[in-house]
Amino acid sequence: MSGQAEMIAAVRAELGERAVVTDPREIEPWLTDWRGRWQGRSPALLQPASTEEVAAVVRLAAQHGVPLVPQGGNTSMVGGATPPADGGGMLLSLRRMNRIRALAADHAVVEAGVILQTLHAAAAERGARFPLTLGSRGSATVGGLAATNAGGTQVLRFGTMRRLVLGVEAVLADGSVCDGLSGLRKDNRGYDLGQLLIGSEGTLGIITALNLQLVPAVAARAVAWVGLADPQAGLDLLRSLQSATDRVEAFEVLPEDSLARVLEHIPGTRRPLAGAHPWHALIELTASDADAEPPATTLERLLGEALERGLIEDAIISGSDAQADAFWRIRESISEAERAIGPAAQHDISVPVDAMPRFMVEAAAQVERAFPGTHASGFGHLGDGNIHFHVRAPVGAGPEWLEREAPAATRMVHDLVTAAGGSISAEHGIGQMKRDELARLLPPARLAAMKAIKAALDPKGILNPGKLLD
Numbered sequence: 368m369s370g371q372a373e374m375i376a377a378v379r380a381e382l383g384e385r386a387v388v389t390d391p392r393e394i395e396p397w398l399t400d401w402r403g404r405w406q407g408r409s410p411a412l413l414q415p416a417s418t419e420e421v422a423a424v425v426r427l428a429a430q431h432g433v434p435l436v437p438q439g440g441n442t443s444m445v446g447g448a449t450p451p452a453d454g455g456g457m458l459l460s461l462r463r464m465n466r467i468r469a470l471a472a473d474h475a476v477v478e479a480g481v482i483l484q485t486l487h488a489a490a491a492e493r494g495a496r497f498p499l500t501l502g503s504r505g506s507a508t509v510g511g512l513a514a515t516n517a518g519g520t521q522v523l524r525f526g527t528m529r530r531l532v533l534g535v536e537a538v539l540a541d542g543s544v545c546d547g548l549s550g551l552r553k554d555n556r557g558y559d560l561g562q563l564l565i566g567s568e569g570t571l572g573i574i575t576a577l578n579l580q581l582v583p584a585v586a587a588r589a590v591a592w593v594g595l596a597d598p599q600a601g602l603d604l605l606r607s608l609q610s611a612t613d614r615v616e617a618f619e620v621l622p623e624d625s626l627a628r629v630l631e632h633i634p635g636t637r638r639p640l641a642g643a644h645p646w647h648a649l650i651e652l653t654a655s656d657a658d659a660e661p662p663a664t665t666l667e668r669l670l671g672e673a674l675e676r677g678l679i680e681d682a683i684i685s686g687s688d689a690q691a692d693a694f695w696r697i698r699e700s701i702s703e704a705e706r707a708i709g710p711a712a713q714h715d716i717s718v719p720v721d722a723m724p725r726f727m728v729e730a731a732a733q734v735e736r737a738f739p740g741t742h743a744s745g746f747g748h749l750g751d752g753n754i755h756f757h758v759r760a761p762v763g764a765g766p767e768w769l770e771r772e773a774p775a776a777t778r779m780v781h782d783l784v785t786a787a788g789g790s791i792s793a794e795h796g797i798g799q800m801k802r803d804e805l806a807r808l809l810p811p812a813r814l815a816a817m818k819a820i821k822a823a824l825d826p827k828g829i830l831n832p833g834k835l836l837d
């Protein structure tokens with residue numbers, strides 16, 4: 368019997384039939400990544416239902432030398448949860464670990480397989496909120512969100528997963544369980560293992576449960592759409608809003624071209640302002656205290672002042688939740704609208720916030736010069752210094768452009784980002800998609816430290832090999 372076959376038999380014997388799926392039809396949906404770019408193979412899908420069962424699976428994997436590919440909702444944008452194509456790895460799904468162990472007003476202890484939307488609903492029932500949200504909330508699990516240090520649209524006010532995790536329970540590569548769920552606000556006993564696991568993409572340990580911070584529920588919200596001359600005006604506006612209120616929850620920018628493409632290709636969308644403007648900002652303010660000044664009043668006052676100072680060209684504040692959602696729909700439809708036009712190389716990048724307005728304009732011009740016919744532009748979370756920088760193929764180019772031309776454009780974008788002191792992955796992680804670029808561009812001392820940590824915590828290389836690091 369091969370190592371894999373022995374391992375499958377051993378997991379069956381120890382954990383029972385339910386923990387092992389070998390029917391290829393049931394495994395199939397979990398072998399391809401969200402974007403359909405990578406196709407993996409796995410002889411079985413292991414699905415333990417408790418921390419002890421995860422520990423048993425990892426111990427058996429170490430014993431039989433079988434690499435494990437941890438998987439939550441399989442929404443990774445970088446092929447992080449797709450098993451290797453040679454069938455040498457085995458899927459370890461956390462989806463049966465889906466219990467909310469405890470829920471209080473200010474924190475929740477949840478198992479790794481809990482879907483983000485489920486946590487949102489449970490917190491809302493208690494009058495609380497888990498303030499991280501993103502487009503994949505109906506599928507992504509809290510374990511996967513922590514393993515990729517996910518962000519989203521509310522990072523400006525509440526931070527990424529790293530800031531919202533109060534404690535981590537995880538199984539390490541030898542099968543030992545590390546329980547850090549007590550949620551201490553202060554703990555200086557040396558290295559912070561929980562923080563090390565956040566963003567480790569399943570390469571250092573299997574996250575089995577998390578203690579997550581909750582905040583009070585939203586009592587009122589207002590969303591504004593603002594016309595701007597350029598991204599610098601956007602950043603100046605954000606700074607002036609932030610100096611007047613601590614309730615700015617989201618601040619997104621997009622160029623006129625992105626808005627025009629959405630209006631052209633997404634049915635039911637409408638231009639929020641009467642005239643065209645070179646750039647646009649979408650701003651959300653919330654209040655958790657019903658007695659506080661309504662967010663719409665605050666926005667009206669602050670945007671009125673900004674208009675008088677010539678910082679903005681025009682603005683409209685949503686008059687209803689439906690209008691607020693319509694503004695957000697425009698922002699969230701940009702990628703879909705671009706897909707309707709043709710292929711695009713997409714980059715999830717960050718540079719220091721103050722450098723972003725200039726980067727957005729200059730990098731786009733440089734890329735368009737180097738790759739004639741392409742259209743380059745950035746949109747997204749200006750306040751986090753994180754944008755989606757897309758390079759659209761010349762008009763008429765087919766899908767082969769992505770294989771032929773896009774890699775050179777991507778290298779150029781990554782070089783420009785690195786020269787600006789930025790990161791080639793601000794949200795989605797490295798996975799297998801950016802692994803070689805990470806090795807090319809990460810400062811050597813940091814890369815060596817990461818390799819040393821991996822070798823120390825996973826000496827047999829059984830946790831998600833080939834992802835993040837070679």
Ligand SMILES: Cc1cc2nc3c(=O)[nH]c(=O)nc-3n(C[C@H](O)[C@H](O)[C@H](O)COP(=O)(O)OP(=O)(O)OC[C@H]3O[C@@H](n4cnc5c(N)ncnc54)[C@H](O)[C@@H]3O)c2cc1C
Binds near residue numbers: 401514519
């Ligand atoms: C439509 C859409 C919108 C998105 N928007 C955003 C966004 O705005 N911001 C953002 O940051 N990201 C975004 N993402 C990507 C985001 O990374 C994922 O949604 C999420 O973080 C991964 O959760 P998952 O449960 O699907 O994990 P998976 O995709 O299953 O796994 C992701 C990685 O984590 C590892 N992993 C999963 N579970 C565990 C565990 N329990 N222990 C250890 N390792 C584990 C996997 O091995 C893999 O490396 C988006 C994705 C989609 C499809």
